[in-house]
Amino acid sequence: MRAIVQDEYGPPHVLSLGEVPIPAPGAGDVLVRVRAAGVDYGVWHVMTGLPLIGRLGFGLRRPRSRVPGMDVAGVVESVGAGVTAFRPGDEVYGAATGAYAQFALARPGKLARKPANLSFAEAAAVPVSGVTALKAVGKVAAGEKVLVIGAGGGVGSFATQLAAAGGAHVTAVCSTAKDGLVRSLGAQAVIDYTREPLTGTYDLIIDIAGRRPPALLRGLLSERGRLVLVGGEGGGRWFGGLGRLPAARLGGLFARRRVETPISLTRTADLDALRDLIEAGAVRPAVGRTYPLAEAATAVGDLVARNAPGKLVITID
Template structure:
């Protein structure tokens, strides 16, 4: 099968399009025919091997998984003998291992039914960013004042919508180029951080992949407000942007303000919750750009540059149900169920 392959850590040009065997599902695994895959900062960290502390989990000298990619949307091709939640032909979305390929393996607990009415491309934009935003926003009530820093990106676009759907007054912080997008997602106020300082007082601040000092953010937070720190971009090679997290936890012990580092995992229950919001019309994926599988290195470079609005998605086998995924329908209009490269 065609796949993006990485044999050593480094910049995007180290990624190549190659041929690898179709993986076989284990007893508790699902083989997904990938139609689209999302691009997020987790992929960037796994590609670069930064921060270095992360290599304890994903490989000391080289990536443990040769094929990158996590967010996936596609159809179930085959299931292990212990899997009962899914069967071949089901349309699913969630988290997989090696999503930048024609086929990828996933755990049933990391998959859910694809939201009705969404294309595979739209569905692939949801899992990591949507679940992270869901956890970050938590429970908001009508009238809550919420600031989303990084509102024009993947996590931020979902956080803005979820907070607005909960009745909060949302102030979105983004660049000039993304201002129209965040307004269309429900932000009542926009701060262009390239032109103006952060001002106001908020019950909830969601700082996405930022490095702003905790003292500055606490100055914007209400006395009993909540600050959620998402991701850890930038910073030094060893710990990256994670340096604020221990300090945030210590401050929370002695303050009425709650500072919460957020490292979320994609779970089926959260994907089901997001599907409910999407099918109710309260949330929509903000897909900024799409790329062919061979252009995955460009997609990751664009993400790191921070210029692309919304979520970036790689299309792999863009097919509708009833297609074999290689551009030719079977004679009876159904899938054969046999993986083909």
């Protein structure tokens, strides 16, 4: 089958189109014929091997998995022994191993029925970013003030919609080029970080961009507000954006303002919840651009350069 392969760490050019065997589903596996796959920073981390601490999981000298990609939408091709939740022909979306290929393996607990009102490309934009946003937003009350930093990206576009759907007043932080997108997703105010500083007081701050000191963000919280730190691509080579998380948690131990650093794993229950919201019209994926499989390296490069708003998606014939 055709797949994107990677045999070393490095910039996008280490990703190339090649031929690999179709994976065989073992007991408890689902083989998905991939129709589309999402592009997220997890792919960039595995591609570059950064931060270096991540290589404990990715592989010390080279990636353990030759084929990158996690977000997936497609059709069940076959199932392994013991799988009863899905059968061949089912349209699914979720998280898989090696999604940048014509076929990929997934566990049933990481898949769900694809939203009926989405194309495969749209559905592939949802799993990782949508679940991350779902955990970050949590429960918001009508009238609460929410600040979403990085609102024009994959996670941010979902967080903006989820907070707005909960009745919150959402202020989006993004670049000038993404102003129209975030307003269309429900943001009632926009701070253009290229032109103005962060101001205001908020009940919830979701920082997806990951480059601002937590102490600065805590200063923008209401008395019992909460700060949610999602990932982070800044910092040094060893720990990257993860370096600010321990200090942020310690700083929140002795304050009423809570600091949260959620770990989001793609699970069927969360995918079901997102599908219900999508089919009800409360949330929609914001697909900024699609790429053929052969242009996966370009897609990852555009993600890092922030050349397109919303979520980037790779489509597979």
